[in-house]
Amino acid sequence: xKVRYSYLPQQFGKAxxxxxxxxxxxxxxxxxxxxxxxxxxxxxxxxxxxxxxxxVNSGTDAIKLSLKYIDIKxxxxxxxxxxxxxxTVGAINEVGAKIKFVDCDDSFxxxxxxxxxxxxxxxxAIIPVHxxxxxxxxxxxxxxxxxxxxPIIEDACQSILGTYKNKISGTFGLTGAFSFHPLKNINVxxxxxxxxxxxxxxxxxxKLLRNHGLVNRDVVNxxxxxxxxxxxxxxxxxxxxPKAKExxxxxxxxxxxxxxxxxxxxxxxxxxxxxNVRHVFHLYIVFAKNRxxxxxxxxxxxxxxxxxxxxxxxxxxxxxxxxxxGDFPVTDEHAKKIxxxxxxxxxxxxxxxxxVKTVKKFYESYEN
Ligand SMILES: *Cc1c(COP(=O)(O)O)cnc(C)c1O
Numbered sequence: 081x082k083v084r085y086s087y088l089p090q091q092f093g094k095a096x097x098x099x100x101x102x103x104x105x106x107x108x109x110x111x112x113x114x115x116x117x118x119x120x121x122x123x124x125x126x127x128x129x130x131x132x133x134x135x136v137n138s139g140t141d142a143i144k145l146s147l148k149y150i151d152i153k154x155x156x157x158x159x160x161x162x163x164x165x166x167x168t169v170g171a172i173n174e175v176g177a178k179i180k181f182v183d184c185d186d187s188f189x190x191x192x193x194x195x196x197x198x199x200x201x202x203x204x205a206i207i208p209v210h211x212x213x214x215x216x217x218x219x220x221x222x223x224x225x226x227x228x229x230x231p232i233i234e235d236a237c238q239s240i241l242g243t244y245k246n247k248i249s250g251t252f253g254l255t256g257a258f259s260f261h262p263l264k265n266i267n268v269x270x271x272x273x274x275x276x277x278x279x280x281x282x283x284x285x286x287k288l289l290r291n292h293g294l295v296n297r298d299v300v301n302x303x304x305x306x307x308x309x310x311x312x313x314x315x316x317x318x319x320x321x322p323k324a325k326e327x328x329x330x331x332x333x334x335x336x337x338x339x340x341x342x343x344x345x346x347x348x349x350x351x352x353x354x355x356n357v358r359h360v361f362h363l364y365i366v367f368a369k370n371r372x373x374x375x376x377x378x379x380x381x382x383x384x385x386x387x388x389x390x391x392x393x394x395x396x397x398x399x400x401x402x403x404x405x406g407d408f409p410v411t412d413e414h415a416k417k418i419x420x421x422x423x424x425x426x427x428x429x430x431x432x433x434x435x436v437k438t439v440k441k442f443y444e445s446y447e448n
Pocket of ligand 1: 137138139140141164165167168209211235237238258259260261271272273
């Protein structure tokens, strides 16, 4: 049996209703900003429960423009999680700030107990990453934000519709950054992202930053960027957004099944699934004994398992002179034992069972 990782052919292969929307859209020529994007922004802010939403060209730029809004610049420090995807770090680097890592815990989110120690006078923002779709402890993080007067930018790229104590990720901080990259839970056909906020001031300025600081065709109020979302992608976004809740529900139920069945296998440990969190499983990760052999075995058996990530970002080349192996022991430990299995909304029950069966078989033969 084959268990592929990417489900995009299934999601978009027979999207007749989307093609119809696109056929209506193209002759209008409304390709830059425009109506479909406004509708997508409204739809998305309604979905997550924020006052405002600003469509941008990627999740990376959603973070970058948020940092620009609070005027982060060279000499400033920004705290984020040591196990995050490179994009979080790239956005911080783009505004010239120093990246200050903090280790994660076994939920894959930033360890809130370790944040305070990383704060100093230069700390100008904290970016918790809701990694894998698990939502960080936002209660504690907002307390830290208040006490130290440091704004929070949530990297919610992996956690669309995830919640902490029933509040949706991305809506706690000053801004929340989302991505609609084809591999994210809500996806379009290319790069796209969204910034959500409840601050009118943030909304107004970030909207300008997104489009060269242009108030209108002839008036430039500040120097910004070309970070506009491609309006064609907004058409795709408007098509997929009514499916968002179902996508989350399906992933959660798939993960529940895998958690239950895989936990019975000697050799597999299920990571911490925090009680107050609705984890939306952008990534389904477990801890595995003899991980590399299991990975190879699964791939040989047709299951496209992966590792997110074999080398943590803080140990990659750009950080060699700043950090060294062992600085973030939980992240390091994870890198050795994590394995990701497909968990998406298009998997069949048979495919899920096949994952369980294959893992079981591996450990039976491994022990013999
Ligand atoms: C995908 C992702 C991003 C960036 O999104 P892009 O749209 O690819 O720029 C940022 N942070 C995390 C954790 C992500 O997974």
